[in-house]
Amino acid sequence: NAGVTQTPKFQVLKTGQSMTLQCAQDMNHNSMYWYRQDPGMGLRLIYYSASEGTTDKGEVPNGYNVSRLNKREFSLRLESAAPSQTSVYFCASSEAGDQNTEAFFGQGTRLTVV
């Protein structure tokens, strides 16, 4: 029962390096999300994908890009990492079209940019 799987779990980057965070879900959900969580800030939406082939900006998209590769996979890319992007990143998925939908989260990626 995998649910939402994120890789890697931990990463340390130097300023200016790039990396891609991978996310896959096996629940046949239409919607997928990327959040970041910082102390005292709660979860903030970076990007989301309402369905395969569509992506839209969330609250804090600057410095990130995303790709909805297929229905299962939604990746987040940092092109040039900055210390301000040190955070815990969560991928999530949910059914679309149901206002009582539950979001399922991956285990998170702890990213440190030095």
Added chain:
Amino acid sequence: RKEVEQDPGPFNVPEGATVAFNCTYSNSASQSFFWYRQDCRKEPKLLMSVYSSGNEDGRFTAQLNRASQYISLLIRDSKLSDSATYLCVVNMLGSARQLTFGSGTQLTVLP
């Protein structure tokens, strides 16, 4: 003003105590509401949905007050295992952003 606001706590309560958390939301058009639980260094997980008539799940009771735009969570007979951060979550139907999270309220249940 944040769209979803919670008292960050921490709330430190003895085992067996009753504790209540409140959450306010700014968008009166919000349609659905949830409480998520997040254990330390783990992902958030749905605790319960919050319905207009209020709902109960064992020791947990959730209430919604649309007129005042707040949601509450009551935990009775607290257990050590209830120690976690509780996130208030609002779905603003029609908003493409779907779920909006509060910053969470930290609860520690003491032996």
